[in-house]
Amino acid sequence: MSITTGTTTGTTPAEVERAEARTAHNYHPLPVVLAHGEGAWLTDVDGRRFLDLLAGYSALNFGHSHPRLIGAAHAQLDKLTLTSRAFIHDAFADFCAALGDLCGKELVLPMNTGAEAVETAIKVSRKWGYEVKGVPADRARIIVASGNFHGRTTTIVGFSDDPDARDGFGPFAPGFDTVPYGDLAAIEAAITPDTVAVLVEPIQGEGGVVIPPEGYLRGIRELCSRENVLFAADEIQAGLGRTGRTFACDHEGVVPDLYILGKALGGGIVPVSAVVGNRDVLGVLKPGQHGSTFGGNPLACAVGHEVVDMLATGEFQTRATDLGVVLRERLDALVGHGVVAVRSRGLWAGVDIDPSLGTGRQVCERLMARGVLAKDTHGSTIRLAPPLVISDEDLHWGIDQLAAVLG
Numbered sequence: 001m002s003i004t005t006g007t008t009t010g011t012t013p014a015e016v017e018r019a020e021a022r023t024a025h026n027y028h029p030l031p032v033v034l035a036h037g038e039g040a041w042l043t044d045v046d047g048r049r050f051l052d053l054l055a056g057y058s059a060l061n062f063g064h065s066h067p068r069l070i071g072a073a074h075a076q077l078d079k080l081t082l083t084s085r086a087f088i089h090d091a092f093a094d095f096c097a098a099l100g101d102l103c104g105k106e107l108v109l110p111m112n113t114g115a116e117a118v119e120t121a122i123k124v125s126r127k128w129g130y131e132v133k134g135v136p137a138d139r140a141r142i143i144v145a146s147g148n149f150h151g152r153t154t155t156i157v158g159f160s161d162d163p164d165a166r167d168g169f170g171p172f173a174p175g176f177d178t179v180p181y182g183d184l185a186a187i188e189a190a191i192t193p194d195t196v197a198v199l200v201e202p203i204q205g206e207g208g209v210v211i212p213p214e215g216y217l218r219g220i221r222e223l224c225s226r227e228n229v230l231f232a233a234d235e236i237q238a239g240l241g242r243t244g245r246t247f248a249c250d251h252e253g254v255v256p257d258l259y260i261l262g263k264a265l266g267g268g269i270v271p272v273s274a275v276v277g278n279r280d281v282l283g284v285l286k287p288g289q290h291g292s293t294f295g296g297n298p299l300a301c302a303v304g305h306e307v308v309d310m311l312a313t314g315e316f317q318t319r320a321t322d323l324g325v326v327l328r329e330r331l332d333a334l335v336g337h338g339v340v341a342v343r344s345r346g347l348w349a350g351v352d353i354d355p356s357l358g359t360g361r362q363v364c365e366r367l368m369a370r371g372v373l374a375k376d377t378h379g380s381t382i383r384l385a386p387p388l389v390i391s392d393e394d395l396h397w398g399i400d401q402l403a404a405v406l407g
């Protein structure tokens with residue numbers, strides 16, 4: 001395998017300019033225009049190769065063009081792609097059953113994007129609150145955590161504390177109480193008779209791979225059970241193998257009432273998200289009360305089902321665990337050499353760069369110049385989330401490049 005090092009400066013500026021000319025600038029991408037992907041590697045329009053250490057924010061846990069996923073998509077493309085939920089199609093039942101089994105839950109509600117799944121969990125939690133818990137009409141409250149990222153809809157950004165995500169988009173929906181992430185006592189203190197759910201990420205991805213103190217998730221589970229409140233775990237980025245377990249909640253042996261899934265569920269091919277729970281919760285929805293034109297479409301179900309089958313073997317979780325040890329060892333060795341702190345679980349790390357070496361963005365630009373694509377989160381934190389199919393050798397090479405740009 002030929003790897004270009006030290007010479008790559010990104011895609012031809014004219015190509016980058018063309019790509020940016022007619023788009024709203026709600027992103028600030030690295031100046032690289034990609035044309036092909038396989039496994040952990042991407043190739044740009046000029047034929048330069050890059051190691052992907054972002055994996056579509058974990059949407060590409062199985063890498064680019066995984067043959068099983070591409071095969072499932074191709075087979076379904078030739079048969080049936082969309083019916084709407086007005087009718088039933090023949091890929092639906094098996095996908096829902098397989099995903100339900102993976103989660104150990106009775107029912108699956110498929111949507112498309114992560115934000116839609118979070119919105120769905122909010123709606124289900126409120127309806128459960130009114131119809132099952134007996135909260136008075138329009139009084140339902142949901143506890144969320146500071147530093148959260150749950151998506152970009154107006155309701156969701158309304159309970160974000162990131163000014164970029166929030167400012168200028170109000171007025172916002174009421175009904176959310178924010179408490180510090182990782183603080184169990186704060187959740188306990190915030191619960192009132194009107195509280196219907198605690199909505200948290202088991203690990204905060206966009207926040208910089210922030211791992212809560214041991215016992216936090218178990219504590220939320222106990223509190224929620226005791227206080228008759230739903231535990232809704234946003235596993236959109238943390239779930240589906242990334243941390244070395246199927247779900248990040250598994251690390252504390254915790255089962256939430258609602259799993260909120262997305263990203264990798266679509267195999268890097270189509271947007272597939274879902275809310276998964278038991279009948280006593282998801283059963284509150286009756287025909288006409290919630291829906292999605294594309295949710296649970298045949299192509300999504302075919303790809304999602306293949307993803308579930310791949311995860312059911314445990315092979316990718318094991319790989320994330322094993323490579324996670326390598327990643328952690330290599331990153332720990334950089335602490336004091338340009339790295340201030342490392343947080344990781346499985347093949348997922350937040351790396352705080354010494355701010356005197358530049359912003360996270362600048363470090364990512366230098367990585368790109370060495371043939372590695374990664375993404376900063378806040379300020380000087382870089383999130384590393386390689387595809388779980390990355391080879392040991394390529395992972396080492398990627399970290400070598402990080403060490404070089406920090407050295």
Ligand SMILES: *Cc1c(COP(=O)(O)O)cnc(C)c1O
Nearest residue numbers: 113114115149150151234236237
């Ligand atoms: C990405 C993400 C979302 C939103 O998913 P979209 O598909 O971009 O709408 C929600 N929650 C978490 C934890 C995420 O990482």
